[in-house]
Amino acid sequence: MNLFSDIRELVLASINSLQAEGALPADLNLAPVTVEPPRDAAHGDMATNAAMVLAKPAKQKPRDIAEALAAKLAADDRITSAEVAGPGFLNLRLAPVVWQQLPAAILKAGTDYGRSTMGQGQRVNVEYVSANPTGPMHVGHARGAIVGDAMASLLDFAGYEVTREYYINDGGAQVDVLARSVYLRYLEAHGQEVEFADGTYPGDYLVPVGQALKDKVGDAYLDKGEDVWLQEIREFATDAMMDLIRSDLAALGVEMDHFFSEKSLYGTGKIEAAIDSLRAKGLIYRGVLEPPKGKKPEDWEPREQTLFKSTEHGDDVDRPIQKSDGAWTYFAPDIAYHYDKVERGYDQLIDIFGADHGGYVKRMKAAVSALSDGKTPLDIKLIQLVKLFKNGEPFKMSKRAGTFITLRDLVDMVGADVARFHMLTRKSDAALDFDFDKVVEQSSENPVFYVQYAHARICSVLAKAAEQGVSTDDATLANADLSAMLPAEQALVAKLAEWPRFLETAAKAHEPHRIATYLQELASDLHGHYYKGNKEVELRFLQDDPVATQSKIALARAVAVVISAGLGILGVTPATEMR
Template identity: 55%
Template structure:
């Protein structure tokens, strides 16, 4: 049990004691009670709002109640002082022995320090990337890929079971365009000089697909009508693009558990099943949409379509699930896909590009209708990334045709730099990715700053051994107030994990690691002006071992946090 969880338990026991003494009514709701660091560190180590939460339902004065709760908490061996602030906030100052104990807890738990059970084994389906299978991954996909993958790891660390899913949009018009583009490259591979018209994919990545088609089928489909080769070329091209996409994702260390095909979904009749299920419940009806705004009646012909009653669930208007030609709309297909996902998960999370913001309401409405509100559903919107080099926009890739590939970026700066940088801002905030700045060795570069902190810890271990110092039983009483302050920062990690998982915000881990690294660097740098503050003192082996123990605990937390982010903790720089 982590320190904050332990004190939450202590607080509950204190409240139980007040109930037994008749100072507090039994059965009061305690879920809103928190135990957290005070906003002002000078007030102590922990603070609780228990008296503020319980006073009104208990029919008593919050400050008076705080005094009684504080008196119970003051009995704890781990508490050195209790104070009451404002109208009833209770501040606790913990003993140095308590913080030394937490230092031991960090290294004893090792890779599991910060791991939580708040997820209680609930299954969460996280769908991310889901780029159209029409070419290699580009940097527009990269941020959502990293955010989704880090979120999946974070949720697992917080006690959830996670399904990592990729939805392959292989049933829309874009894959027909892909097939036609592949046909051009097929003809090119057979010696024909081609020109790629507007609307087809110009990237050179389709040349190997064309060459393979030429090798397998010769000139059989050169002059054949489209109806004879479109489906075949579409299947082959999509498979090749998915192989390319998987390889690109692997460069980022991303591997999905499940790839779901839209074409297979439709072939299995899933949209029809979802429609029938909703019709039985009166949530789909045949109706006519209002004319689009700004168009005259002459420009628009009313057509009866099957409409989902999304307005019952907060949407602006009811939405068609089929087009006038009988084909499924994007929404109709997505509705069926989410219906399928909900069969095997308690919660659904979609990671979408910000350009999909307009469709959030309708799909949220659909999931609510399809699951009776029982499946929690969340959409995380991710803003685009602007690529720069020394402040100037990066030129497009010739190979890709009209964008910069993810592979090119990863190959230049490395997986860890890309992943960490993608998590240095909230997902819904705009981001600049400057090739020069992300590899800069400075405090202003979070990737370097956190990695350097871990490398310093690893270096300290090596240099301590080289100095002939071996550490057996470590005397942690040698650590002073400044050093124990670092332990207090380290002890925040379990709280950060739970808060980040609850908010579905993996960037909070990156922010925390940067702050923790700053605390370590600050303590380390004291040794530049005062030799006695150095972590390694060859003539004081016991103090060196205590400081090494402290440093290793920080290194452990940095490793745990970086593992959630999918970033390696380097040993040297």
């Protein structure tokens, strides 16, 4: 049940009726017509912009359209009044029975309330994390993992068919460095003293990998050159790091559907196929680029290279895809990887990148546009940095890596639920402060606690009602009589009515932080309603009359259902009690 969608359909039907009568032209575009909460709740329950957006194409005054539309809407039993405001906005008030029926609908639907068919089964690939397999993931990776995972869940809830994908960057020189670092730990496992040269990875996390390599090959690689062991240790080390990464992601509640290896693009013809696809469209040529901004011509050595004509698809400059010596640039395998995604038939692509990839956005969008002939949209979300604090001071050290906070450190210190919710309290392209003390603080200033406490508070109310002999199962509560609903209770129901609309808006924008925002607002309304009951007895969830109690807790339980659904999208387990 989606009240806003239902009333929008009523508005559209009324417009169609006016068109049939000749009061409005027949060829109007009705897509811009919306039904939303009014800016001021005193103006009504819902508002529509129909008259405002139709006035110009209909060549009529907005107020004239609004008045004709108001007359049509007022004839529906669900509408108690339709009032024209200002130049032509239309404010609607719904019949009390509409609000009274919503809690029952929520209880019958359960956490599927608000689930949408908006996506119509479109296939969406969400690529996120994609950390280099050279060590444990850090807090920055954690935020990207959480945002990507919540986005995938949000899109799934909105009716899309979603694939969660991890791109393994195992084709570059950094994996050779990893192999050399593991070889040093391998020598160390054999009792040799080693020295980590600049550029190698000295982290203790490679100690067990070196030992595991010794257990597997014994002394086979001792005193041998790289030509003997480099390729084998590359694969062994990459597998070990990916096992570590999978374990860390699992601790955070993240599970991928598909892992794609960059290495699989090399020597298989996949890069060549992607470039040939662009060449067939006249987008590959030999040329010389202009000096980069800030470079003087005398400081720039022009070289003829193989270039992708990315400017034809919205980029600022054309991009090199092959160097003058014939080697591929780093952009070439990225093109091939996205070509593979296009060929797999996805309707939409979403990439979650770190903030340092800002310069990468236009070129990648241009590539996907070219590869798909503009048919497959690519949305790239940049994840800004996380600033860590403890005891009010910047917090940087990690007990494991020695140089940064790992994802596992984060989970061990505050738990996956707290980490996930807090990382989603701000838009992904905004920097986020993470204070290890504040995120576990039990206060109304802590959004994690505030939302969880709302759910736990309702669980407590239901438990007390059960002790009084009141049936608290959803099937029974769905049949509760809410005909005596008070205005304050109706306001709480109105907030529940916004959930399906809020969810679709978040899904369209690819912004899961909006779900966290809604949950904070709903929790605030619940807590506020609860505290009002301290002064206004009739608002208390627990009444002396069991029948009255059942109607009150039906509303409370509906709130809990929506909180649970929202937390489920964010990957957070609802709290049943606060400790």
